[in-house]
Amino acid sequence: MMDHFNLRLENLREKSGYTKKEVSKMLGFSANVYGAYERGERRPSLETCCKLADLYNVSLDYLLRGKEYKKEETQTEESRLLEVVNLFRGKGFEEPYILQLEKWEKLSREDLQELTNHFNWVVYKAEQEISE
Incomplete structure (x- = not known):
């Protein structure tokens, strides 16, 4: 146990x-x-x-x-967000800018799409570095 x-x-x-x-x-x-x-x-x-x-x-x-008890195998949206917050904190970002809700409320749909595209590109780049 x-x-x-x-x-x-x-x-x-x-x-x-x-x-x-x-x-x-x-x-x-x-x-x-x-x-x-x-x-x-x-x-x-x-x-x-x-x-x-x-x-x-x-x-x-x-x-x-070492694991959370879950009635269902799927994670809730809230638990996934908490994992993201913990990931930031684990890497030394106690109050990362990206988690400031008041900043997100100012963004348009296009802004959010641009951020999504950039995030996808950064992840792709990181995966390429790992495979090299």
Whole structure:
């Protein structure tokens, strides 16, 4: 059930910009407790898992199993948008310009088509670089 749990913890901590000691302190542990979770030497209690999920703003399903529980196999539009936001944040863009709704409201249909075309071109270019 908790395969790669320690790696998820490490990844979430790094994405959040915390040190192991900072997380231990935030959770009220001694300095090395959280590090033992990341090394796989200790397993947190359910209460601690809930605190970790809240700290990293993820579900318990994701924290424990590495995937979200879904009644349906298809993702909702909202969950796909959240993945895009998390992708930006994971690459260091906390408040990317592209996610500012007030800017999008000013654009015409033609502007949006132009952005779509440009995005498709950038993706194509990136795929070409990968295949080289």
